[in-house]
Amino acid sequence: MFQKALVPVDGSRFMPGLVAYAIAVAKKANCSLTFLYVVDIPRTAALAEVEKQKATGMSIPEEGRAKAAEEGISTSARVEAGPPAETIINIAERESFDIIMIGSRGHSQLRRLIVGSVADKIMEHAPCPVLIFR
Amino acid sequence: MVEKILVPVDGSRMMERNVKFACDLVKTLGGTMTIIHVVVLPASMEPGVPIDPTPLEQAGARILETAQGIVEANGCKADGILETDFGNAGHRIVRVAQEKGFTLIVIGARGGSKIVNLLLGSVCHTVANNATCPVLIVRP
Numbered sequence: 001m002f003q004k005a006l007v008p009v010d011g012s013r014f015m016p017g018l019v020a021y022a023i024a025v026a027k028k029a030n031c032s033l034t035f036l037y038v039v040d041i042p043r044t045a046a047l048a049e050v051e052k053q054k055a056t057g058m059s060i061p062e063e064g065r066a067k068a069a070e071e072g073i074s075t076s077a078r079v080e081a082g083p084p085a086e087t088i089i090n091i092a093e094r095e096s097f098d099i100i101m102i103g104s105r106g107h108s109q110l111r112r113l114i115v116g117s118v119a120d121k122i123m124e125h126a127p128c129p130v131l132i133f134r
Numbered sequence: 135m136v137e138k139i140l141v142p143v144d145g146s147r148m149m150e151r152n153v154k155f156a157c158d159l160v161k162t163l164g165g166t167m168t169i170i171h172v173v174v175l176p177a178s179m180e181p182g183v184p185i186d187p188t189p190l191e192q193a194g195a196r197i198l199e200t201a202q203g204i205v206e207a208n209g210c211k212a213d214g215i216l217e218t219d220f221g222n223a224g225h226r227i228v229r230v231a232q233e234k235g236f237t238l239i240v241i242g243a244r245g246g247s248k249i250v251n252l253l254l255g256s257v258c259h260t261v262a263n264n265a266t267c268p269v270l271i272v273r274p
Contacts, residue, residue, distance in 0.1 A: 021268070126273060129272050132262055132270075
């Protein structure tokens with residue numbers, strides 16, 4: 001029922017659980033997993049700085065990709081720059097992803113946030129079903 | 135990972151799509167499916183005047199029956215739970231999911247609310263924010 005799943009990751013301590021869950025779902029659904037890390041950098045940043053941060057950030061989705069590839073899942077890793085929620089939603093829309101699998105919490109230290117601000121925006125505006133992992 | 139999937143239904147026009155999605159999902163992931171409807175009682179119109187919940191509960195039972203029909207039409211089987219509560223159905227759904235050990239809640243993004251500019255229905259929002267298990271929001 002899904003062919004393409006988009007899995008936004010952020011390198012936070014919640015990420016390994018999400019990766020394992022996404023792999024378990026992908027195995028049953030026989031879908032591909034695209035791990036995406038979005039570098040949250042102002043639009044005014046110099047291009048060289050953006051490229052540098054994107055190169056450094058690649059290790060984050062790569063960690064997910066390596067784990068999924070070990071399990072024989074069709075998978076890829078990518079980095080984009082921009083406001084995280086908007087970037088994730090735009091990619092899901094443009095590239096017709098069937099589902100977004102996202103962690104309910106990320107890097108934010110605000111423990112009173114029940115759902116992270118990125119996850120919250122995505123579940124409000126996503127063009128496809130959203131699986132919130134916790 | 136054996137899935138125990140809880141599917142809240144509300145009798146809205148999106149219910150058929152949501153239940154069909156849940157059926158496809160349970161076929162894909164395996165496991166069991168349970169549908170739940172929460173009858174929401176209004177606060178009393180006048181202080182001290184009790185509400186007779188019977189007609190609302192009967193309407194709720196019909197919603198659950200309709201949903202069962204959709205489940206069967208999609209070649210699946212599901213248990214049904216009918217609950218009655220005040221306020222937002224979301225909190226009751228979250229509590230049932232926790233108490234009965236459900237591993238996934240599949241819920242439609244929008245439900246019966248007439249306020250069309252609400253991006254996410256209030257029940258969906260409550261469930262997504264408060265559930266202790268993963269939540270799959272069916273949309274657009």
